[in-house]
Amino acid sequence: MKRLVIMTVGKTHSGKTTFAKALEQKLQNSIVIDQDNHAEFINNFYKSLQPKQGPNTLKYSISKTIVDYAVDHSNFHLILCNSNRTRKARLNLFKYFHSKGFISILVNFDIPDEVLQARVAATQRSTSIFRSAASFEEVLIRQQAESHNSEVKAPIESEADYLFVIKNSDDVHSVSREIVKIAQE
Numbered sequence: 001m002k003r004l005v006i007m008t009v010g011k012t013h014s015g016k017t018t019f020a021k022a023l024e025q026k027l028q029n030s031i032v033i034d035q036d037n038h039a040e041f042i043n044n045f046y047k048s049l050q051p052k053q054g055p056n057t058l059k060y061s062i063s064k065t066i067v068d069y070a071v072d073h074s075n076f077h078l079i080l081c082n083s084n085r086t087r088k089a090r091l092n093l094f095k096y097f098h099s100k101g102f103i104s105i106l107v108n109f110d111i112p113d114e115v116l117q118a119r120v121a122a123t124q125r126s127t128s129i130f131r132s133a134a135s136f137e138e139v140l141i142r143q144q145a146e147s148h149n150s151e152v153k154a155p156i157e158s159e160a161d162y163l164f165v166i167k168n169s170d171d172v173h174s175v176s177r178e179i180v181k182i183a184q185e
Contacts, residue, residue, distance in 0.1 A: 004030075004077040004183055005102040007093065009084045009155055010109025011143040012136050013119040015166065019107065020081035023176050027077055027183055031070060035082035038062045040126075071100050077183060078102075085146065087153045094160055104160040105179060110167050116140055 006023065008016040020032045038059050042050060050058055063082075070078055078097075084090050094104045120136045146152045157163045162182060164175045 001075055002183070002185075003075065003102050004105055004179070005080065005094075005097045006077070006105045006107060006179060007080045007084050007090065007160070008082070008107050008109065009090070010111065010166075011083065011085075011113075011116055012139045013116050013123065014109035014111045015169065015172065016081050016083070016107075016109055019109075019166070019172055019176070020079045022172065023079055023179060026176055027079075027180050029075065030077040030079055031074070032079045032081050033063065033066055033070065035059060035063050038066070071097075071102075083143070085143070085152045087155070087159065090155065090159055103162075103182070105162040105164070105182065106155045106160040107175060107179075108155045108163065108165045110154070110165050113140075113144060115168075 004027075006020075008020060010016050017034060017036065020034065024030050024032045039056070042056075042058055042062070046058070050056065067078065067080070070076055080093070084093075090106070097104055117137075117140065120140050123136055125136065155163055162179075164171075164178065166172060166175055
């Protein structure tokens with residue numbers, strides 16, 4: 001059986017989670033793996049175990065365990081819903097999934113910063129996922145600054161078997177339909 005791994009890429013409030021949840025409803029036999037859920041779990045139950053600085057290695061370990069379990073003990077298509085903003089990390093993940101026989105799909109949310117700023121200003125979303133930020137505005141400002149970092153790069157076609165770009169909410173339905181079609185081929 002053909003299995004897909006769909007990875008979302010984008011800044012905060014670009015629509016990654018909304019897209020992933022909607023795709024999960026349309027794509028039979030799929031599951032969303034969202035690192036925000038893992039961060040919230042850690043903050044609610046294991047906050048004292050979190051690293052104080054640097055990468056959130058506890059969150060990454062939990063996410064990796066869940067991904068490995070889903071790969072080895074299910075036949076689900078996987079929808080990885082987190083920012084995935086560094087090319088090196090994406091390539092490493094896809095190398096792993098290709099070795100397991102998955103077809104890779106990147107969905108890049110290339111939403112204009114002014115749209116993201118308006119969404120962040122109006123958000124009602126809980127900040128319980130944060131470890132080192134006080135607000136989504138702070139996260140967006142950091143992500144905008146990181147965009148000039150040489151490691152944070154927009155996806156290119158050679159990274160995955162398929163690349164889709166979402167520039168506005170009108171693109172969501174057509175990209176979802178294309179992914180479902182790939183799964184059915």
